[in-house]
Amino acid sequence: MRPIYLISKTPYSGVVHIPILSIHFLTPDINFNLYEGIVVTSKQGALALKHYAPDWDKLYVICVGEATVQEVKKQGAKHIECADGYGESIFNVLHQYRGKWLYCRPKMIASSWPSRVREEGMILDEVTIYETSCNKEMEKIEIADNGILIFTSPSSIECFLQQYSLRSTHDIVVIGKTTQDALPLGIKSMLSETTSVESCVEKARELSFLRL
Numbered sequence: 001m002r003p004i005y006l007i008s009k010t011p012y013s014g015v016v017h018i019p020i021l022s023i024h025f026l027t028p029d030i031n032f033n034l035y036e037g038i039v040v041t042s043k044q045g046a047l048a049l050k051h052y053a054p055d056w057d058k059l060y061v062i063c064v065g066e067a068t069v070q071e072v073k074k075q076g077a078k079h080i081e082c083a084d085g086y087g088e089s090i091f092n093v094l095h096q097y098r099g100k101w102l103y104c105r106p107k108m109i110a111s112s113w114p115s116r117v118r119e120e121g122m123i124l125d126e127v128t129i130y131e132t133s134c135n136k137e138m139e140k141i142e143i144a145d146n147g148i149l150i151f152t153s154p155s156s157i158e159c160f161l162q163q164y165s166l167r168s169t170h171d172i173v174v175i176g177k178t179t180q181d182a183l184p185l186g187i188k189s190m191l192s193e194t195t196s197v198e199s200c201v202e203k204a205r206e207l208s209f210l211r212l
Contacts, residue, residue: 002171002208003144004201007160008152009044009132012197015150015204018143020159022135025051028127032056035125036099037079040064041087041111045104046071048129062093062101065195085195086176087111095120107131110154110178134159145169148204151189152197154182173203 004015011017025048032038032052037060040046046068049056057076063069065085072080083089091113094101100123103114107128117124132155140163143149148171151157157179166172172189174180175197180189190207192199 002146002148004148004150004204004208005141005143006150006152006197006201007156008150008197009156010197012201015201016141018141018160019135019138020156020163021132021153022137023130023132025130026128027051028129030055030102030127032059032102034100035059035102036097037061037101039090039094039101039103039124040068040072041090041103041105041109043067043071044130044132045106046075049075049104051129060097062090064090067196087113087178088116091116091120094122094124099123100125102127104129108155110182134162143170147171148173148207150197150200150204151175151179151183152200154179157182171204171207173200173207175200 005018006012006015007018007020009021009023023044032055039062041064060079061072061077063082069080069082081093083093103124103126105126105128114124145167146169150173152175166187174189175192176195183189192203
């Protein structure tokens with residue numbers, strides 16, 4: 001079985017985790033009473049909301065995917081709706097609601113859906129509640145030439161390329177189209193079936209047996 005490397009913020013059982021990213025939570029003042037609901041697009045965004053419990057957990061919460069749903073449930077949210085895993089799909093969920101909404105976002109985003117929401121006349125504020133950066137303190141892990149690499153965000157690719165090189169002998173699995181588009185030109189990759197780390201790992205394990 002070929003080795004599988006997960007380049008992400010958090011580990012996953014059974015694969016080699018390369019902690020290429022660091023996360024820093026921010027705590028700006030937020031008056032949640034002003035909003036009908038909030039939008040959360042990552043597990044890290046959900047974790048950042050712990051600093052505000054219990055002020056937000058009575059609101060409607062739109063999550064980008066199932067992993068985010070599970071995290072906001074742990075924190076007590078009751079009114080949750082899930083998009084299909086992509087940022088652009090949030091528009092299709094949000095346009096069903098009225099009122100003023102708040103996007104609890106990372107410092108850097110790779111999707112234009114917030115602009116589309118406002119262009120359609122919906123009211124959406126944004127607040128930065130966490131930021132990611134390259135983990136300069138990680139001990140460099142040796143990557144086998146026949147390894148399978150999983151990337152879960154554009155920033156994970158950016159930080160990876162500061163310390164490693166992509167080889168023609170590597171197979172690459174990405175969590176979504178936005179991440180795929182962040183790869184260098186000419187680098188081939190495979191999309192996971194769904195936008196989840198679990199699906200990425202399943203795809204990588206299939207490859208590990210097919211191409212020994």
